[in-house]
Amino acid sequence: MSRRTRAQAGGRAGVHTAPRHRKPVDNTGVIPQLAKAAREVEASAQRGKVSPSNRTKFQVIALLMREERAKAKESTELSEHDRAEALKRLDGLASILAKTAARDTSLISLLEPGAPVSEAAKALRKQMLFAGGIEMVVDEQPEPEAQAEKLPPEIAQRQVLPGSVKARTRSNPFLAPVLTSVNTTTPHYSRLSNWELLGPLLRAFETGAGGNAASMELPPAPRWDRISPPGQELMDHQARLLASVAEGHRAYLLADEPGLGKTAQALLAASVADAYPLLCVVPNVVKTNWAREVQRWTPNRRVTVISGDGQGIDAFADVFVVNYEILDRHLGWLTSLGFKGMVLDEAHFIKNLQSQRSRLVMQLATSIRSRVPGADPLLMALTGTPLINDVDDFKAIWQFLGWLEGDRPSQLLLDRLDETGLVPSDPGFLAAARQTVIDLGIVRRRKIDVAADLPAKRVVDMPVELDSDEGRSIRAAEAALVARLLERYRRMASAAGLEPGVVDLDRVRMIARQEVEESKASSTGASIFTMLRTIGAAKARLAAEYAGQIARSAGKVVFFAKHIEVMDAAERTFAENEISSVSIRGDQSPAARQAAIDAFQNDPSVQVVVCSLLAAGVGLNLQAASDVVLAELSWTAAEQTQAIDRVHRIGQEEPVTAWRIVAAQTIDARIAELIDDKQGLALRALEGIDTGEQSADSIQVDALASLLEAAIRGARRQ
Template identity: 80%
Template sequence: MSRHPRAHAGGATTSTSRQRRPVDNTGVIPQLAKAAREVEAAAQRGRVSPSNRIKFQVIALLMREERQKAKEEPSLTESERAEALKRLDGLASILAKTAARDTSLIALLQPEAPVSEQARALRKQMLFAGGVDVVVDEAPSGPVRLEVVPPEIAERQVVPVSVTARVRSNPFHAPRLDLATPSNGHYSALSNWELLGPILRAFETGAGGGSASMELPQAPRFDRLSPTGRELMPHQVRLLESVRQGHRSYLLADEPGLGKTAQSVLAASIADAYPLLCVVPNVVKTNWAREVERWTPRRRATVISGDGRDIDAFADVFVVNYEILDRHLGWLQKIGFKGMVVDEAHFIKNLASQRSRLVMQLANHIRGRVPGEDPLLMALTGTPLINDVDDFKAIWQFLGWLDGDRPAPALMERLEENGLVPSDAGFLAAARRSVIDMGIVRRRKIDVAADLPSKRVVDMPVELDGDVGRSVRAAERALVARLLERYERMIKAAGLEPGTIDDERVRMIARQEVEESKAASSGESIFTMLRKIGGAKAELAAEYAGQLARSAGKVVFFAKHIEVMDRAEQTFAANDIRTVSIRGDQSATARQAAIDAFQKDPEVQVIVCSLLAAGVGINLQASSDVVLAELSWTAAEQTQAIDRVHRIGQEEPVTAWRIVASQTIDARIAELIDAKQGLAARALDGSDEATGSSDSIQVDALASLLLDALRGGR
């Protein structure tokens, strides 16, 4: 006797009974065909939503089941069997074409792709609609393999000798299954809603206003956490007090210079999250080891470099840079980490990159190794947003707040407590607050360090004269002409009137130009143009920095390209100004020596820094003036550079002097960098400041050039 489908919405049964229907009109296959056409249409319109991604995966799952049934069902005639297989082949063709439009869907076609609770629920619904009266819930596919190394990096794995000794001496990492809390399987009003899109929109619009920072407990009257001779600031103690009270996951988005490293080092001590894994940019590995020694002197840190031969596998804190994770993934999964910190967490924003995948695998391993126990997970970045609120997704996934494109159980529970669904008026503000309360901590210097001087950015326009200036302007004209030609061809092909200005087509041309420029090894492009402008500005910027050094004291000089740094150092030497430098090819020892000389030696007047090598993790408070000889490609990169100086310990107002080549694309980029600041202000600080475009600055700059040309501005 068959039962009503709703009777099985929350539980499993012990048998399966699928009633056969005429293949041509009823059954599961027509349901799959309808769903496949819906997903195909969504892919044709553009980006596939999370709900359609789930539908795509369920179609693939049921197609495999129906194919197996068609091959093995003895009651089917040969003609019925052939017809069913033919229709399934047609469905497979639709899925293949859809995946070709959105290649991220390909992974969902794999039989081993993880199946979410939402996918299982949709599978049931589609089977019921196809006439299947009783459905067995698919059991989870077995225990998660925690120590898997992806095949593409398996050959690169190294295992330091001391690691083998530690693993053998510590067979203590067995999962404590008694602590695992099973899901209660209760019905949720949010189960069938697409939630990630509205949640991201809540941050994009700053719904509810106010700073994106969770409520933290008040600082205790006495600081009992700092080692002798050191003192924490109240805002640091408040976060650490929340760790003491049991909170274990944080997006620590304090503005640069507010001591995020010290907070995370001490958080690990309070949570007893040892051994602790710290994944950091290469240039700050040594600084991290110093901070561990400074704030937790009884704990040992080891820095992983190269093949890791010299590491101390019995250390408490393991510091590794992103670039070599692929060589050390295997043994890192055997140490039994109880905590993980990711510094400059915006580095993992691209979930498709190997860097991000390896970080996620390590985080999932740490969470899965000891079910029921909360490891300490901290993502540190003063600039979590680069271009788009989608940048949040990778960080939230690392912290365990998201499960793919769905809220993880802990976040879902907070959303349910609000009693609202996305169609309700107050949902966005409530959802933003729910995510914030998961552990977003954002403090600005102006809010927590009243005695910290303000900072300002001042543009210093310069004219590019001579052959170099003429060359730059000629290259810019040639670039605009190429963009115009492409745009006019596109307008003609679309059958639009000449002179039509279509903003979306303008951006399509700009994006195409940027991608081609990245792939090109030669020729004029936006990248070569900015490099040429940087070279033309180098001497002028160095001369200005020299004047500052003589009149105001020490100066930090930032550039992007080696040739600009070289030319600047030549100019300083010619003017008898003593310098040191920080470059990407330096050893950690040489880098630290340069920093110490600049900070302590009164004869050293200027430190010449690479934006990439010195933009994060170092303190240069001996200066209060920064010269930006070349502009960044992101507002975040500029902020990071300035905040090497504008940090706790600074005693004077900080001024950043941007050297801008007037009447060139350089000036546009300076404006765009400022405009991009609005996104972070709205999402993190509840500001009503305009956000501007979510495209990269390169795309925005080219689109601006093309629009000006179309409007007759050139």
């Protein structure tokens, strides 16, 4: 038998033959570390429970696989054989991850490129790279310009970068860690991990399980107010929330009714928590008011308002105010600035998690939580109406606050639910779960609950910015009116031999009275009457939108306007927003008027009554509401008082708030001040209160005199 035949026979008989020589498997580098970790996660899934630590490991494996695949494809140092071998091994790893995700479908969301990466995941990534032979791993901080590359293409192409932001980034390119509050908690296995929890959590609120009010327990108000600035005073319910912030709480769904000072509470909370820079995302209609409230409650802090493309903003400010509609243009630099706090006003605007608005807000919140290591950012969602359609509306706000991660509770909420000792099948779980979420930071107070804190009647100005073409036209018309008055004064002063720039108040008032009389005789031209009418029309939609927000938050609203076109525009806006309204006008029959009043007073579905200041300003009882919106300003203080007193009268059980919609940077703002000044006449005559001397002229004359005097002084300084 030949040697070859004997060898073959020996092989068949089980005799050992010399082994075939294969190229040894390369167990160096990152890929073997990934393979080992993937098998550990797969084994965890086979046992029926993927622990939080293994969920983190699963995500890191996916991240590093993408990096290794990109390296293998692009590297010029690998031979074609080595490249093919690396890609083959990565494909095998991908199959393991796919099988693991099939066993626990909640892992699929971690495979998405945009899935948030926790600090624990970043640390594990460094460990695995180090074990794979990479000695130094640096987390690169992208420049603001580069941030847009990570955004969806349709968003990235719209990004802008204000010049002052570049200056701020260059002056402080690093975000300092907050070493005093490093979070040392690590994900761990919970016996609730494999329970479906979101459904029971929402059902707990839908059924009102437990029956208690949805408001967390707050500390008592401090005896002394050491937070608000001089001249301002906190109410007890506001001070109690700030005491909670002082104790370290950092996430709130502040659902107080309108009129209870949510804006002030949020701004002072940022001061207490030192959550600067602070980002405030607000509806466009209240953007100007937020800037004013920052100056009012935290006067030592700089505020900047982001409009349009953001040119001219102060990137070194402490507080940044931006409206929802332009977030898509500014997301790149906003996510890289290093905010330590974020406030959402009218947070129900993000209720649709699929909308672009909601996705942008979530991306901002995620960046704020992750960019400053060790920081515990202040996150506040302000809304009197967290639920618009159904209890699912909670999901977006909870996710913003960090209580949910997709459709699963966050580690924080999971730990708190674990502490109850209950699972969804246990009696009492719903009540305990509802209270657990409330204690995470839900705060809800009604006017009637804090009536002792509030004055019986108050007027709150709500400035709005008219930044449309119509607004620019109004400001141009006002400038033309002032120029005309100034030229008339110069001619009069020259004829009287006065030195240029001298202010003669008697002549100023004489010209103002003359202008008012001429305006009354003619309804055309740039008169003060036509200007105020135009301003009222420009404010109509903004005023109606704000009234709609109040109606959804606190109930019925009385909406006052002077001109028929403003009432018409308001009613159209209410109809578009599916808010039921009735109206009271001068051309109605007595029967139609009474039908409208009865519907507003007695029909729960009627949310707003649109009233003419002249036709409905006296003689009506509208106590079903405790909120009044004054879309246009009155010509007398008494007219305004009469309108508010349609609500503030016998039978009213709640404090009354009148919201005056004021067009900022126009004559409208000056008229609002003059109306307040005129209130002093009644206080002095009827209540003996010394308020100082007031002009005996009409508000129209006072307003024109004020504008002319300011123009004369301004011209003198030039």
